[in-house]
Amino acid sequence: MPRKSEKYSVVGKRQPRLDGVLKATGRAEFTDDVVLPGTLHGKIVRSPISYGKIRNIDTSKAEKLPGVRAVITHKDTGGLMSGPDKLLLCEDTVYHFGDEVAAVAAVDVDIAAEAAGLIKVEYEPMKPLLSMEEATAEGAPVLHDFLTDNYADEVVMNFGDVDKAFAESDHIRIDEYTIQPTHSAFTEHHTVLADHSLPDRLTVWTPIQGSSIIKSTMAQRLGLSDSNVRIMNLNTGGAFCGRGADKPHHYLAAILSRKAGRPVKIRCTSEEEFVVYRGGGKYNFRIKIGVKKDGTLTALEAEMLHDCGAYIETQFIMLRFVGFNFQTLYKLPAYRYRGRLVYTNNPPYFFHHGAGLVAKRFALDSQLNLIAQDLKMDPVEFRLKNAVDKDYTTLCGFHYATCGLKECIKKASKKANWKKKYEKLPSYRGIGIGCGMLRSGGKGMYDHDTSAVFIKLEEDGKAFLFTGLPDMGQGSHTAMAIIAAETLGIQAEDIKVVAGDTDSTPFDVGAISQRGTFTTGNATINACLDARKQLSKTAAEKFGVKPSAIVFRDRKVYPKGKPEKAVSFEDIVSATLHSEEGRYVMGRGFYNPPTKGSDLVTFEGNPSLAYSFGAQIAEVEVDPETGIVKLLRMTVAHDVGRAINPMAVEGQLDGQVYSGMGQTLTEECIMEDGLVMNPSLLDYKLPRAFEVPEIDHIIVETSDPYGPFGAKEVGQGPIQCTSQAIANAVSNAIGYPIKELPITPERVLRAIRERDKRSR
C-alpha cells in the first residue's frame, strides 16, 4: 500500500532547484571558469587520416616556439594506455581521424595551436575500414593485433529453451533495424584543467559523472595513490552517460602539467567534440519474435552488431546492457542474444543518452507493433497482455518489488485518448506507444554500490550535506536537499550541498546507472538519522520524554502529539552546541543496496533493488510532400516510485522527450571517410525549443519499499520510451514500418515511396 505524499512535509512538494539562481544569473562555476595562477593552455595534435603508420614525429620547431612550455609524444607517456585497447598517444599507428598523436602546452591558446601545427608527423596512410561490412568481410585486415578478427567483443545469452519456444509459437516474425550514429552534443565542451605540477599530487577540474571512478582510474594509470588524485567536478553542461569515465584529454593535461610544472587547461573545440567524442555508433539489429495467437510472447532471439569505432571505450558495457534489456519489459519464457562489437576506423564511440539502450528500445518496441498488427491486436492491448508486473522476476533474475508498467500504459493511453485516436486519425496523422524500464542504480561497477553522505548542522539551523554524487543538471543536489530536509524536519532551502571535490566529499560511485536518488538518497537518510539522534537527545531532555518520542517537522521540534510545545529546529541545534558538553552535530551514513549483481558468465542476478517503468504516447503529423515529421504531443507516464520533487520529475520527463525526439527524428552524425561531416551545433540538428511538443506528465507512484520515501530512478528511464513511441506514431501516420533512425525527411519519403510501391 503506497504511503501517501501528504505524510511528508517536503517530499512531493514542487521545489525549484536550489542552484537555479546561480545558473540563471551566470554565476554557476564551470571548469572553464577556473583560473589558476600560471595556467598553460594545451592543444592536442590529432591524426588527419583514418588509418596509417606513423613514420616520424618531429617536435623540434614546436619546442622552439616562444611561449611553448611542454611538448609530449608517445615517448613521454611511456606506453600509457588510456583504455584497454588504446595508447594514450599513438606510437606507430593511428586508428582513426582525430586519434591523439602529440600534445603541447603554451602560455596561451593561440601559441598552443601554432605549436601544434608546427609538429611534423609523417604518416603512411593505409586503407581504412569504415563500415562493419568492410571490417567483418572475409579476409578483411585485422586492425588490432591482439585479436584475430575485428570483433572487439561478443556476448551470448541464453535463457530457456528458445528453439522449442519458437517451435511452439503460432506466429514468428523477423525484422531488422538500423540506427545511425548520434552525438551527445554537450552544451559544455570537454574541458579539463589539470595541476600535476608536483609529482605526487594531481588535481583535475573536469565535468564528470563519476568522480570516484575517474579518480581511481587516473591514479592507477599514472602510478599515484588514489588519495593523491583530487577530482574537482564543478557544474556540468550535460552528461547523458557520456561523461562517465576518463578520456584522453584528462591524461594529456595531467602529463603536460607534470612536464611543464604548471597547471594546464585543455578545452576541446566544436570540431574536436564531434570528431572525437561521439555518442553512439551505428547499430544493426536482427530480432526474431514468436507469439501465440492470443498475443502472448513465447520467444525472442536478438542479434546486435555495433560499430564501436577504433577503440572499445565503454561499449562493452552497452553490449551487455542491451542483452539484459530485451527481456525486462515483457514477460518472456525463452530468450537468446548474440551481441557483437566491431572495430572499424571510425572514431571511437561512447555511451550516449539512454544508457546505450535507445537503439534497442526502438528496435524491439517497433517490432512489437508489427506483431500486433500481424495479430490485428491493438498495440496497447498487446503490451498490456505481455507487460511485466510487481513481483515478476525476469529470465536473467531482475526482480520487481514494485512495477507500475501497466498503470503507466493505462494512464497514458487514457490521457492520450488512444482508443479514440488509434487508427481513427486523419491520414498522415499517427499515434504510437512506446514502453521502457530502467534500473535505479545497482551492482556492476564494483562489488559494492556504496554512496556515503556526511552532514553537519550549523547554529542557524541550516545543514551542510556532503555528497560525492555529481549534479550534472538533473537536479540531484536539490533532491538530496529535499530528502535531508524531510528526514531532519526542515526545508530544502535549509540544506547547502557540498559536492564536486573528491577531497571534501565522502565516497560515492557517482551519477551513473540512475543510482543518485535511490542510493545516495538512502545514504542521505542514514546520515540525517544519525544527526537527528543527536538532536533528539537534547530535545528529549528538554521535554522530559524519550528520544524516540521527538517529532521533527517544518523547522519545529516537539514531543509526539504535542505540537503546541514546539521549539524551533534552530533552537534545538543551538541548544545542543551550547549544552554542557558543547555538542556539535554531525551525521554520517552510507547505503549499499543489499543485492547481488549479474554473474559475469551466466548473466544471472538482480543488480538493482528498484526498477522504474514508463509508457509514452506520441502523436505526429507527417508532411507527405517534404517528409518532415511534426511531433504534436507526447503523453508521458513514468513510475518513479515516489516523486521526491514533482517539478524536477517533470523536468526530467521534458528533457528526455527532448533528447529522445532528437535521436529519433533529426540527430545523426553524417559520416564520410571516417569523418563527421556535420561537426557543429549549426549542422548537427538538435531540436529547437519551438519544436518541442506539448508534453503531458503523468507521475505514477508505486512507493518502492527500498527507495528513499519510496522513490526510484527518473534518470534515463523516460527516454527508454520515447523513440519507439515516435517511430510507431510515424509508422502509423504513413502506414509503413519505420526501421531506421533517425527518421529524417528523406527516410520518411523513401518509406512512403516504398509503401506506395508495395501497395501497387
Next chain:
Amino acid sequence: MPRKSEKYSVVGKRQPRLDGVLKATGRAEFTDDVVLPGTLHGKIVRSPISYGKIRNIDTSKAEKLPGVRAVITHKDTGGLMSGPDKLLLCEDTVYHFGDEVAAVAAVDVDIAAEAAGLIKVEYEPMKPLLSMEEATAEGAPVLHDFLTDNYADEVVMNFGDVDKAFAESDHIRIDEYTIQPTHSAFTEHHTVLADHSLPDRLTVWTPIQGSSIIKSTMAQRLGLSDSNVRIMNLNTGGAFCGRGADKPHHYLAAILSRKAGRPVKIRCTSEEEFVVYRGGGKYNFRIKIGVKKDGTLTALEAEMLHDCGAYIETQFIMLRFVGFNFQTLYKLPAYRYRGRLVYTNNPPYFFHHGAGLVAKRFALDSQLNLIAQDLKMDPVEFRLKNAVDKDYTTLCGFHYATCGLKECIKKASKKANWKKKYEKLPSYRGIGIGCGMLRSGGKGMYDHDTSAVFIKLEEDGKAFLFTGLPDMGQGSHTAMAIIAAETLGIQAEDIKVVAGDTDSTPFDVGAISQRGTFTTGNATINACLDARKQLSKTAAEKFGVKPSAIVFRDRKVYPKGKPEKAVSFEDIVSATLHSEEGRYVMGRGFYNPPTKGSDLVTFEGNPSLAYSFGAQIAEVEVDPETGIVKLLRMTVAHDVGRAINPMAVEGQLDGQVYSGMGQTLTEECIMEDGLVMNPSLLDYKLPRAFEVPEIDHIIVETSDPYGPFGAKEVGQGPIQCTSQAIANAVSNAIGYPIKELPITPERVLRAIRERDKRSR
C-alpha cells in the same frame, strides 16, 4: 607519572610539516592568488587628518571615471558598525589618520586608486588627542559622545586583603614601565576577496585565525544567516593574534561587491598596513610588589594604562588578560589590578603577538629582578621560591593539573650555565631570566570552546581530516595529522587535511588562545576513535577476536599480542568497503573542555584545563659606544605537556624568540601627529635572520592528563618569557634597570648615562 614517548609510533617523532613542499615551491595558495571571473579591485578612501568633522563628500567625479563599478560612502552602509564604537564608514567625524571614509571598486587597481583620489572630502580639522596624557588631562575634550571621558574601558580586580598583605611585607617596591607601540608586520598584507554579488550569499577569502567568529560577526552585521556566509581561509602569511577578527576592509569589500554585483578584492598597501592595522599601542604600568625577607611574595598591585587608539577593537580582551596574568606565574596571597584603556586619536590598536601580554610580562618579571637584587637573591632562586606548582590554584581560580615551571627554570639555568655566568660575566655582557605561562585554549569567546572534526577513510588507507582550525603557519595541520595518525595507527603523511572553508569543515572556534593542539587535537582523537571502531569490526571478524583486542599501529592491524598476524591498514579499510554491507568509514568527533570560564564580574573561574609554562635565559653583549644590544644566546625551556612534533615545537620556540627579540630590542612604531613615521618593512626594524642568536631548546614534557597524548599549548607561550629575559640580561650587562621597550641603542645609551650620573 608521564607516559613515555616510546609508547607512540608517530607522536613525538620529528615530522617535517606536510605543507612544506607547497610553501617552499611557491604553490601554497594565498588569498591574493585567487582569481574569480570578473573580479573588481577596491580602494579605501582614508582620512588624511587625525581628528575632524566631515563637511561634505563629493563622489560624482569618481563615479564618472570609466572603469569604476561602485563607490560607497556612509550613505551606502546604513549606519553599519564595524566594531562596538566604530562606524564602518565615517559619517560626520573622523577619529584617526587613516579612518575609513569611502571606498571604490573598479576594473583594475590603478583605476580604483585614481577614483579614490577623485573623491573630494571636505574636512574641518580639530585638535587631536595624541597621547594618553592629553586624553586624560583635566578638561580634555571627550572624543566619543557615548562616554563622559576618554577612558574606553576599565577593569578592577581584587583578590585577598591586599592592604593587609602589603602592611605585613618586609619590603615593598614600586616601579613604572613603558612599552611603545609595535606592529605585527605580517608578511602577507591584509587582503580580502569578497563575493556578495547575490544578496543572500557572501563568500569571503581572507587570512584569518577564527573563521567561525568572522563568519558569525559578518553574518550578523550584514543581516545574513550564518550559513549563508562562507569564509575561505587559505594560507596565511602571519597571524600572531592580529588576525583574530573581522576588520573594516572585510565589510567594505563585501558591500562594494553587493553594489557592483561582482567579486571585489582589496589588498592593503604597506602604508595602509602600518597606518591602520598596528599591533599594540603604548602601555604604562605601575607595579607595587611586597615581599618577605626570604623572598616570598606577599602582595601585588598593578595599574595599567593603555592607549587603544581611536577605537577599542580587541583591546578590551587584552585589558582583562593582563589583569589575570599578574597572578598566574608566581604564588600570590593578595592581588589588586586596575587597568584602563584610553581613547586617543591614534589609529586603533589590535592584538599583537603574545596575546597582548608581552608588555605585562616584561614589566612584572623585570621588576621581580629588581626585588631579587634588593634582597640580594639570585633571580633564579627568587623565581624558584615563588614559582607555581602542579595542583596550584591561582587567586582567580586557574588550576594547574600539570606544571613544569620549576623544571623549566632549573633545566634552562643549568643548560645556560647560569651559576657560572650570573654576576661573573665580563662588563657589558649580561645574562637574564624570564618566565611565562599561557593557557591552552579554554572558555571565554563562547560558553563552549568546541572543536569538531570529521574524518573519512579512503580505500588506499589514507584519511582526509576535516577541521575548521586554521593553520596560520604554526603547523597545526601537521599536528592534527600526527594525532590522527597515532590514533588510527598510520603515518602523518597518510592524512590529508581539509581546511580553510567554513562550508566544508566542521565548527571550530579557531586558532585563538592557543587552543589548536589541545582542543582540536582532542576532537581529532575522538573522530578517529569513531572511525577506528568501524574498522575494528572488520578486523575483529577477520581475526575472530573481540573488537577491543584489535591493535592499530604502523599501518598495520593485528590482534593484541599477535603482530605476526598483521594485515595492512589499507587492506582493512578496503575490506570494510568491500564487505557485504559496503561500509564506508567516516568518523566524527568533537571536544569541548569541561570547565567553566572566568566570571565576568568576580573574575573567578578556570577557563582552561591546561596551562603551559616556560623559562628563558638570554645572554647579551652591549656595545657601550653605540648602545647596540647583541643577543648572543637564548636558552629556551618550555613545558609543552607532550611534544606532538618536536620539530614543530622547536620551530615555535625559534619563531617566538625571533618575534620576542624584535619587540624587545628594535620594533617600534614611531608616532608623530598620529601617524606612523616608519610604515614599511624597510623602516620598521624587524630582526634579520643573521641577528637571531643561537637557541638552545629544552622541551619539558609533563604529560597533561587532559591534553591529546598529554600535549599542551606551544602557541604564544614561549614569547611570554622572551622580552623580560632579554631586558633582564641588558640590565645585568649595563648594571642599570631597563624600564622601557624597545631597548633601542638610544635608550641603552641613556640608561648608561643615567647609571653613570647616579653612581657619581
